[in-house]
């Protein structure tokens with residue numbers, strides 16, 4: 001149904017925050033009263049909690065404090081030069097952090113770092129203005145340990161006006177509510193399906209991907225186990241062990257299968273056990289398998305591997321502990337490869353290129369090589385060279401030459 005043009009608008013503030021609180025604790029979750037919050041899990045699941053809170057998932061978005069920002073603010077390391085008259089300087093002022101635009105040595109405007117996205121390889125930041133969120137033009141990249149242009153931004157002209165829409169939060173956070181728009185004439189809380197995608201209530205932001213983002217609402221689970229501490233069997237909680245392969249894959253594919261699909265429902269509504277086909281519809285772009293990018297589409301690439309197609313069991317958890325970042329060494333991955341490939345034989349040519357030890361310890365280097373992203377590129381200060389972001393491909397295959 002085509003949406004009616006809205007002439008007069010009213011903005012309704014955080015209505016879902018008014019739900020009644022449980023008298024036994026004073027935590028209120030912006031997602032609603034079905035949610036208990038990650039801190040409530042620690043008393044019974046210390047092991048998962050201890051590792052998960054330090055993982056990339058929990059840090060997929062963070063408040064932009066000095067501790068959380070990886071880039072430098074010290075003189076000499078904090079300036080991006082656009083041209084001889086124009087520069088952006090990363091500055092700390094009274095405990096707040098800014099990207100400050102200078103023209104001919106004169107300050108034009110200081111834009112605050114409010115929220116950061118990303119942790120493992122790169123960090124992009126943004127600032128709030130009137131319930132909209134705008135990306136800052138300079139980001140930090142670990143591969144160069146330096147600031148450079150935000151993905152696909154110009155290196156000759158700073159742009160502070162690019163909006164970061166709710167979609168980014170839907171993959172990088174656990175909650176943010178849209179502000180809703182209704183027509184003035186109705187003055188009711190019926191939303192009429194008119195959700196405005198770039199208009200958000202920042203007070204409802206839950207940073208990072210938390211326990212319940214992956215496991216679903218857990219308030220009842222917590223209450224039951226608190227009340228009956230001797231119960232050993234899981235109550236009121238979806239068990240991944242009881243999900244079939246497709247359901248397990250979908251729970252990760254929600255955020256790891258790229259952004260090209262036609263969206264049917266918000267990613268925020270997804271609960272484990274649900275089917276992604278209720279959320280996404282294939283279209284021309286999402287079906288363009290040859291152009292799947294190494295950034296963001298691990299599921300798409302993995303699905304193109306023989307390992308995935310020919311085995312009955314492979315899913316993301318085969319190789320990844322969902323509560324922990326990937327290990328630094330590839331030996332542990334090789335063990336997983338070998339568990340299915342005890343009899344893998346390499347021919348004389350391959351064997352000659354590498355020692356036996358390396359061949360058995362580093363399957364990943366050759367069969368999941370690093371590849372350049374076509375979606376993400378950046379430029380460094382005072383440079384016209386365009387650098388690609390590179391990640392390991394999840395299309396496990398035989399490659400002629402592997403990039404180290």
Ligand code: HEC
Pocket residue numbers: 036037038040041042043044045211212215218219221222225226231232233234235237238239240241
């Ligand atoms: C009062 C104790 C308690 C609290 C608090 C608690 N759980 Fe549990 N949970 C259990 C028990 C007991 C089990 C069953 C035994 C086990 O797997 O540890 C369980 C099992 C689970 C499972 C495994 C499901 C399965 O069968 O595979 C998940 C997932 C889980 N809890 C998530 C959470 C999350 C998320 C939170 C916080 C929002 C939480 N739990 C808080 C007691 C608790």
Ligand code: HEC
Pocket residue numbers: 055056057059060061117118119120121170171172173209213214251252253254255256316317320321322324325326
């Ligand atoms: C709500 C979205 C979302 C879901 C669901 C999700 N991820 Fe992620 N995942 C992300 C984002 C965003 C990052 C990037 C984190 C960062 O900033 O470094 C990430 C990072 C990762 C990483 C890299 C972490 C590291 O530092 O080594 C792995 C591995 C991963 N996810 C696997 C999984 C698996 C397996 C599942 C399913 C059990 C899953 N993800 C579910 C959004 C999600």
Ligand code: HEC
Pocket residue numbers: 117118119120121122123124164165167168169170171172254255256257258259294295296297298391
């Ligand atoms: C469809 C889900 C999805 C959307 C939408 C999305 N991201 Fe991501 N993003 C990811 C995943 C998954 C990763 C980590 C793995 C990778 O790079 O493939 C990631 C990585 C990143 C990283 C690098 C983090 C790291 O260290 O790995 C940054 C920065 C980032 N995203 C910012 C954004 C911004 C800004 C937007 C909106 C313009 C956005 N993302 C939209 C899923 C998403």
Ligand code: HEC
Pocket residue numbers: 038041042045048049050052053057209210211212214215240241317322323
């Ligand atoms: C990125 C998604 C994701 C996040 C975030 C996450 N989990 Fe899990 N969790 C899973 C998956 C997937 C499994 C099933 C693992 C398996 O079967 O091997 C799981 C399994 C569990 C289990 C069952 C025992 C085990 O370790 O397999 C418990 C308990 C649990 N999670 C608690 C938590 C708690 C508590 C948090 C937050 C501190 C959390 N999880 C965060 C995805 C996630």
Ligand code: HEC
Pocket residue numbers: 306307308310311313314318333334336337338339340341363364367368396397398
């Ligand atoms: C769950 C089992 C499983 C795991 C784990 C696994 N594979 Fe496979 N892999 C398979 C199966 C099944 C095939 C198809 C064999 C066939 O066609 O006879 C395959 C095929 C391959 C091929 C041939 C690909 C081609 O295009 O011809 C390579 C190379 C390979 N795997 C490497 C790896 C590496 C490296 C790892 C670890 C990163 C790995 N596999 C993990 C099951 C697995």
Ligand code: HEC
Pocket residue numbers: 120252253256298299300302314315316317318319320326327328333336364368391392394
């Ligand atoms: C056969 C093993 C295997 C499977 C299955 C697998 N991965 Fe990975 N994954 C890896 C390896 C190896 C890396 C590289 C780790 C590194 O370089 O630190 C990786 C890295 C990642 C990263 C971080 C990107 C980067 O380059 O740092 C994400 C995100 C990720 N995997 C998500 C997934 C998701 C989602 C699935 C399921 C669709 C999945 N993986 C299935 C082996 C696997």
Ligand code: HEC
Pocket residue numbers: 334337338341343344345346347348350351353354358359360361362363364365366367398399
């Ligand atoms: C130096 C790069 C390199 C390393 C390291 C490497 N491979 Fe290979 N692999 C190749 C090449 C090249 C081929 C194709 C030519 C051949 O068979 O030697 C191949 C072929 C394969 C095949 C398909 C042939 C068959 O026997 O079915 C499998 C499976 C495989 N490798 C698995 C592995 C596993 C598992 C590891 C880690 C224990 C590994 N490879 C380590 C380069 C490598």
